[in-house]
Amino acid sequence: MENDSADFKSGFVTIIGRPNVGKSTLMNKLIGEKISIISSKPQTTRNRIQTVLTKEKYQIVFLDTPGIHKPKHKLGEYMVKVAKDTIDEVDVVLMMVTPDVKVNAGDKYIIDQLDVKTPVVLVINKVDEADKEKLVKTIENYNKEFDFAETVPVSALKEKNIDELLKVLVDKLPFGPKYFPDDMLTDQPERFIISEIIREKALKTLGQEVPHGIAVEIIQMKEKNNGITSIDAVIYCEKDSHKGIIIGKNGQMLKKIGTLARVDIEKFLGCRVYLELWVKLKKDWRDDPYSLKSFGYK
Ligand SMILES: Nc1nc2c(ncn2[C@@H]2O[C@H](COP(=O)(O)OP(=O)(O)OP(=O)(O)O)[C@@H](O)[C@H]2O)c(=O)[nH]1
Ligand SMILES: [Mg+2]
Known part of the structure; x- marks a missing residue:
């Protein structure tokens, strides 16, 4: 596994x-696979999700992290800690912002957390939504706040400038060994990815208020001899009134979440899937240390 070639580069890059x-x-686009879930709602990612990109001359280990924000419950505190803790564990920090011209107060807070010994690459994402003037001013204003090693504008969604960004990251990486086997893509277990797919579909399908308070647990996963994998999962909600919303009239909402999730899980596992979903109440679990631990947020 060790790569003995003298010019091989490797290292860890956190995306904060x-x-x-x-x-x-961005992380999914960098590795060319969908591992992390995505939604239009903030605070989607809750864990540190590690993926590996291996090429002939380099290996980059990416850490996708929860968004750094002002936490309102224990889950939020956990999420922010997970993200901040990565900053001094890596070879390169990738700090992502959007082209909003002025330096956002939340970004100022993140900049205060940066470790001056580690190179920080500023990535301005969503350039497809901004004109050139806005972009130039954003680059200028952010670079007044911190000594970034490099600034790279990209559009993760439209896959713009991703190769350029990769070049910059490889350039900042130290020479080093291949840490992981060529075919390793992520450290996340299959069950976690499946539970996240279900959570993604719930985030997408449900309205504004309910989704943040849900957690998904895979209760059982069995490969049957007819080639179908049977999966039982529970969607936990934190309020009694949310249960009815998730199930929906005549079970329509839950059915929709299940159908969307099944399609993606089948793609991920490469086999047919039978998915059964339940909804259970775990009152105010986002502030309960025991529940947080049981869902893996520890
Ligand atoms: N227009 C545009 N939208 C984008 C781009 N990249 C991501 N988005 C959208 O932005 C939203 C958030 O994307 P995510 O990748 O989930 O963002 P995140 O930073 O991981 O969010 P958290 O996990 O909540 O911290 C989604 O609706 C994406 O489709 C981009 O380059 N351009
Ligand atoms: Mg995310």
Whole structure:
């Protein structure tokens, strides 16, 4: 596994930034696979999700992290800690912002957390939504706040300038060994990815208020001899009134979440899937240390 060639580069790159700036979208595009879930709602990612990109001359380990924000419950505190803790564990920090011209207060807070010893690459995402003038001013204003090693404008969604960004990252990486086997894509277990797919579809399908308070647990996963994998999962909500919303009239909402999730899980597993979903109440679990631990947020 060790690569003994003297010019091989390797290292860890964390992707940090405010919620919803497009961190997970970028990581998926960088590795060319969908591992992290994405939604238009902030605070989608809750864990540190590690993926590996291996090429002939380099290996980059990316860390997708939860958006750094002002936490309102224990889950939020956990999420922010996870993201901040990555900053001094890596070879390169990728700080992502959006082209909003003025330096956002949330970004100022993140900049205060940066470690001056590690190179920080500023990535301005969603350039497809901004004109050139806005972009130039954004680059100028952010570079007054911190000594960024490099600034790279991209559009993760439209896959603009991603190769350029990769070049910059490889340039900042140290020479080093291949840490992981060529075929390793992520450290996340299959069950976690499946539970995240279900959560993504719930985020997409449900309105504004309910989705943040849900968690998904895979209860059982069995490969049957007819080639179908049977999966039982529970969607937990934090308020009694949310249960009815998730199930919907005649079970329509839950059915919709299940159908969307099944299609993606089948793609991910490469086999046919039978998915059964339940909804359960776990009152105010986002502030309950025991529940947080049981969902893996520890
Ligand atoms: N227009 C545009 N939208 C984008 C781009 N990249 C991501 N988005 C959208 O931004 C939203 C948030 O994307 P995510 O990748 O989930 O953002 P995130 O930073 O991981 O969010 P959290 O996990 O909540 O911190 C989604 O609706 C994406 O489709 C981009 O380059 N351009
Ligand atoms: Mg994310």
